[in-house]
Amino acid sequence: QSALTQPASVSGSPGQSITISCTGTSSDVGGYNYVSWYQQHPGKVPKLMIYGVSNRPSGVSNRFSGSKSGNTASLTISGLQAEDDADYYCNSYTTRYTWVFGGGTQLTVL
């Protein structure tokens, strides 16, 4: 199972919005509404930010939103804040009953 494709890095200024894409295939992203997104600060445990394509767990800011079109899912962060500076990973369920992660995207808040 190949990793999902994410941009290696994105950046934005405080207050701006950014979008991170996550491209898979019809066997994973495109086939199921089971895409999740994780935020990881250096040296920390990953934190669930979005599940089921567009659902936010309790306690996650509504500045974070998710969507999907075809084989590509997206995470949008609006009103960028310094604390959003982190790595972000997408994840999808697959036809083989497995999970697959994206390669990760480093978000820099300028």
Added chain:
Amino acid sequence: QVQLVQSGAEVKKPGASVKVSCEASGYTFTGYYLHWVRQAPGQGLEWMGRIDPNSGGTIYAQNFRDRLTVTRDTSITTAYMELSDLRSDDTAIYYCVRDKSVAGDYWGQGTLVTVSS
């Protein structure tokens, strides 16, 4: 509150095996799948496999199918990940992850496994 507490760091020689434990508390252990995910130094997340604590049924990633064994002991609400024939590129932090709605809502603190001769 939900907690996943993993065993401590390990140092192993190439060719050896390692077994990492993940003790769950604060929820019904048999009600949620548990996954194992690893992260090599400076690298991304890699899914390894998962167990249904209720049935003991497992699914493994193709990359680990020959070397990975995930088990559980429901009497002590603990899952185990055993990786055999260790290589230097198995050096990583290993996480256990609870599955809720096909997403990892709770993660263990991670266990560093270092493979070095």
